[in-house]
Amino acid sequence: MAHGYPYSDLPDFLRRLEKAGELKRVSVPVDPTLEISEITQRVVRAGGPALLFERPTRGDMPVLMNLFGTRRRTSLALGVRDVDEIGDRIAELVRLELPTGLGGIWGALGKLGQLKSVPPKHVKSASCQQVVYTGDEVDLNRLPGLQVWPGDGGIYHNFGLTHTRHPETGKRNLGLYRLQQHSRNTLGMHWQIHKDSTAHHAVAERLGQRLPVAVAFGCDPAVSYAASAPLPADIDEYLFAGFLRGERVEMVDCKTVPLQVPANAQVVLEGWIEPGERAPEGPFGDHTGFYTPVEPFPVLHVECMTTAKDPVYQSIVTSKPPQEDHGLGKATERIFLPLIKILIPDIVDMNMPEPGVFHNCLVVSIDKRFPKQAQKVMHAVWGAHLLSLTKLVIVVDADCDVHDLREVSFRAFGNVDYLHDIVVSEGPVDHLDHSSYHQFFGGKLGVDATRKLPTEGYTRDWPEMMTMSPEIVSTVDKRWSEYGLGTGR
Numbered sequence: 001m002a003h004g005y006p007y008s009d010l011p012d013f014l015r016r017l018e019k020a021g022e023l024k025r026v027s028v029p030v031d032p033t034l035e036i037s038e039i040t041q042r043v044v045r046a047g048g049p050a051l052l053f054e055r056p057t058r059g060d061m062p063v064l065m066n067l068f069g070t071r072r073r074t075s076l077a078l079g080v081r082d083v084d085e086i087g088d089r090i091a092e093l094v095r096l097e098l099p100t101g102l103g104g105i106w107g108a109l110g111k112l113g114q115l116k117s118v119p120p121k122h123v124k125s126a127s128c129q130q131v132v133y134t135g136d137e138v139d140l141n142r143l144p145g146l147q148v149w150p151g152d153g154g155i156y157h158n159f160g161l162t163h164t165r166h167p168e169t170g171k172r173n174l175g176l177y178r179l180q181q182h183s184r185n186t187l188g189m190h191w192q193i194h195k196d197s198t199a200h201h202a203v204a205e206r207l208g209q210r211l212p213v214a215v216a217f218g219c220d221p222a223v224s225y226a227a228s229a230p231l232p233a234d235i236d237e238y239l240f241a242g243f244l245r246g247e248r249v250e251m252v253d254c255k256t257v258p259l260q261v262p263a264n265a266q267v268v269l270e271g272w273i274e275p276g277e278r279a280p281e282g283p284f285g286d287h288t289g290f291y292t293p294v295e296p297f298p299v300l301h302v303e304c305m306t307t308a309k310d311p312v313y314q315s316i317v318t319s320k321p322p323q324e325d326h327g328l329g330k331a332t333e334r335i336f337l338p339l340i341k342i343l344i345p346d347i348v349d350m351n352m353p354e355p356g357v358f359h360n361c362l363v364v365s366i367d368k369r370f371p372k373q374a375q376k377v378m379h380a381v382w383g384a385h386l387l388s389l390t391k392l393v394i395v396v397d398a399d400c401d402v403h404d405l406r407e408v409s410f411r412a413f414g415n416v417d418y419l420h421d422i423v424v425s426e427g428p429v430d431h432l433d434h435s436s437y438h439q440f441f442g443g444k445l446g447v448d449a450t451r452k453l454p455t456e457g458y459t460r461d462w463p464e465m466m467t468m469s470p471e472i473v474s475t476v477d478k479r480w481s482e483y484g485l486g487t488g489r
Contacts, residue, residue, distance in 0.1 A: 009264035029055045037148040040065045059144025064314045068327035077221035083334045091338030118242030126252035126263030133305040149285030155181040159314045160215040161227045164200045174237035176227040187300040188281035192431035211273040212257035218266025230386040256304040266311040270304040289320025321354040344380045351402040359389045359430040367398040371455040378446035394447045411449040421448040
């Protein structure tokens, strides 16, 4: 699209998906405890459509699953033919400012007209507040929250967009965190150590203040994606969502807390976190493929619930790949690649392989020009915002397709002298990493799978890779049908 954004709200997008054959309605009763997640996983792994479970056996509204499960659907959700288009738009904007450093990149991005023209827009009334529950009327069981895995600690709400503000600066944060339902009106807030909402809560506790929180479900897909994007703390997610939409996001004041939420959300929870209060949260089957253990996390006391007239509840299954969050992760990889390439100009392309569940592995290609350039790139990756959590960095030459893991493996297995081409380091790791001997930090490995240079101490002649002559390839392509060998071109 050139822009405007084509969807007024989530139900509007679902109607578009249904017309495109990308949405399947499930009209029979289905249990949100385990059954929905098992069905969803099978459909995700088959590359199937988004799912709308119309009659969950718990809760008062249908359940939407697998919205971002394929690259095609994620592109549709963001209003483009392919998510690479968004990265190209960002790259073009940033080039105009010639910024230096990560702060300069985002500073330039924030100054540009296309972003300044799309700040959130305040409205006085909203569809998300057509129905209002307060006090004893608040009952989280109205929501068809899921138990995804048998060992989960209970019901979880896995796609709630959590809003907080820094108590001193007023800076807003929008994050996507899992929420464990403790009772009819309390939730466990699993915001991890590296998240901005954790910092907001820490300041509130230092000041002895309650922290207001609002959680929105079923927002339009650009807003939902923006909540998952790894934006620096000084970039407003709703400014970025407006950039994605090409038009301003409408926001409405909450009923009981000093926060704003998307006017077209389907469900909104409003409440407060008391300073010093913690409750056991977990276990939870996470995207690592393992259960994360019970840990103490803050508790949200929900004092108000508002909904649209006929709301749709959105959730997501977390598990080892393949899973729906891979669609979100791949969108992030392609959208933010141009910014990463400005920050680390050596990079030609990058791939966060699906089995690496985002933080475990990053493959980058470079056009190698000087000795130990691969090692330079490894250290740059480990210093770049949330890429700092990456455990394994594999660097290959520019002629290697980083998205072809067979080719990447061939280079990594064959081009590496493990006495000279390995970098072992230590640094921060994902909060959920179960392999690190100490929580929050652990070992890092860099693998230089590029060709070796004489200036790196390589005293032999680096061999030439075997490739067929282009003339023969063209001849065989043209004559293939004559050979009678069927498919195989």
